[in-house]
Amino acid sequence: MSEITLIGLGAMGSALGRALLENEIELTVWNRSVEKTEALVNLGAKSASSLEAAIDASPRVMICITQYEASRALLDQPSIVSTLTNKTIVQLSTGTPGEVRKMAQWVNDQGANYLDGSIMVYPVTIGKEAAQILVSGEKSIYRDCQPYINCLGGDVRYVGEKIGAAAALDLAVLSRLCAITPGVVNGAHICESEGVPLTLYADLFPEGDRARSLALSIHHGNFTDEVIASVNTAISCISAIKTHSEDLGINCEIPAFSINLYQRAVDAGFGDQDAAALIKVLRMAS
Ligand SMILES: NC(=O)c1ccc[n+]([C@@H]2O[C@H](COP(=O)([O-])OP(=O)(O)OC[C@H]3O[C@@H](n4cnc5c(N)ncnc54)[C@H](OP(=O)(O)O)[C@@H]3O)[C@@H](O)[C@H]2O)c1
Known part of the structure; x- marks a missing residue:
C-alpha cells in the first residue's frame, strides 16, 4: 500500500507529485497517457498498471485533471466504483461550487469521503512557502489528509465544512x-x-x-x-x-x-x- 495515490500528471499534477515525494510520502501515480508517469517513477513513485490498481493502492486518492466533470467520468465506471468504498478522494481539479457539490454527493453515495481543494498558484510555486491552497470539507477528513496537503505548500488554508467554499473563494479571486x-x-x-x-x-x-x-x-x-x-x-x-x-x-x-x-x-x-x-x-x- 501507498499513503496516497495521485491521478493526473499534467503540469500541476506533476508538481504535486514532486512535492509529495520530496517529503518522502509513499506515492502511487496514474495518468491517462502513461508516459507522463516516468519522471515521478524515477523520483520514487510507484506506477499503477490501471486506474483500478491505482485506487486500490492507497486509502487516499488525489485527483488533478483538466476538467472537474471528467473526473466523475473517470470514476463512474463499474470496475472503478467498487474500489471506492471507504476511500478519501481529495479533488484538486478546478471546478465551480455547483460542480463540487454534485461530485461530492456522488462520491459520498459510493461510500467514499470527499475533500475539495483549490490551488491558487502556478505549478512552479507548489511545495514553496508561498503556495496557497484552499481546502473545504468535513474537518475529520481534512485532518486525516492534512499531512499530505501540507506537503504541497506553506499556505494551506482550511476554509470550512461547506464543500463548495474553496471553489467559491477561487471564483471570487478569479x-x-x-x-x-x-x-x-x-x-x-x-x-x-x-x-x-x-x-x-x-x-x-x-x-x-x-x-x-x-x-x-x-x-x-x-x-x-x-x-x-x-x-x-x-x-x-x-x-x-x-x-x-x-x-x-x-x-x-x-x-x-x-x-x-x-x-x-x-x-x-x-x-x-x-x-x-x-x-x-x-x-x-x-
Ligand atoms: N497550471 C496551473 O497554473 C494551474 C493553477 C491552478 C489550478 N490548476 C488546475 O489544475 C488542474 C490540472 O491542470 P494542469 O495545469 O496540470 O493541466 P495540464 O498540464 O493540461 O494537464 C491536464 C491533465 O489532465 C488529464 N486529463 C485531461 N482530461 C482527462 C480525462 N478526460 N481523463 C483523464 N485525464 C484527463 C491529462 O491527462 P493526459 O496527460 O493523458 O492528457 C493531464 O494529466 C486543472 O483543473 C487546473 O485548473 C492549474
Whole structure:
C-alpha cells in the first residue's frame, strides 16, 4: 500500500507529485497517457498498471485533471466504483461550487469521503512557502489528509465544512480578471492616447503587481514571450463565473460585460496571447 495515490500528471499534477515525494510520502501515480508517469517513477513513485490498481493502492486518492466533470467520468465506471468504498478522494481539479457539490454527493453515495481543494498558484510555486491552497470539507477528513496537503505548500488554508467554499473563494479571486485586467488595460489606453510613457504608468504599481506586468507588456508591444494569463484562460475562468452566477440567480453583468471584451480578442486571433492583448481590441474600437 501507498499513503496516497495521485491521478493526473499534467503540469500541476506533476508538481504535486514532486512535492509529495520530496517529503518522502509513499506515492502511487496514474495518468491517462502513461508516459507522463516516468519522471515521478524515477523520483520514487510507484506506477499503477490501471486506474483500478491505482485506487486500490492507497486509502487516499488525489485527483488533478483538466476538467472537474471528467473526473466523475473517470470514476463512474463499474470496475472503478467498487474500489471506492471507504476511500478519501481529495479533488484538486478546478471546478465551480455547483460542480463540487454534485461530485461530492456522488462520491459520498459510493461510500467514499470527499475533500475539495483549490490551488491558487502556478505549478512552479507548489511545495514553496508561498503556495496557497484552499481546502473545504468535513474537518475529520481534512485532518486525516492534512499531512499530505501540507506537503504541497506553506499556505494551506482550511476554509470550512461547506464543500463548495474553496471553489467559491477561487471564483471570487478569479473575478478580478473580469474588471481589474480590463481596467488596467483601459488605463494604458488613456496614457498612450495622451502620449504619457507607459513606463511611468507601470512604475505606479509595485514589483510583482499584475497591473505592472500588463502595462509593461503593452509598452513593449510583446504579448507572447511572457504569458502570465492568456486571453483563453481568462475567458474560460470568466465563463465559469458567469455560468455559476446564472445558476445562483445572482447578478452577472460584470462577467457578461467582460466576456464580450475578451471574446472580441479571441475573435481577432489573440486567444493564446497575454490578457494585455485586450489593448488591441480597445485600439480597434477607437
Ligand atoms: N497550471 C496551473 O497554473 C494551474 C493553477 C491552478 C489550478 N490548476 C488546475 O489544475 C488542474 C490540472 O491542470 P494542469 O495545469 O496540470 O493541466 P495540464 O498540464 O493540461 O494537464 C491536464 C491533465 O489532465 C488529464 N486529463 C485531461 N482530461 C482527462 C480525462 N478526460 N481523463 C483523464 N485525464 C484527463 C491529462 O491527462 P493526459 O496527460 O493523458 O492528457 C493531464 O494529466 C486543472 O483543473 C487546473 O485548473 C492549474
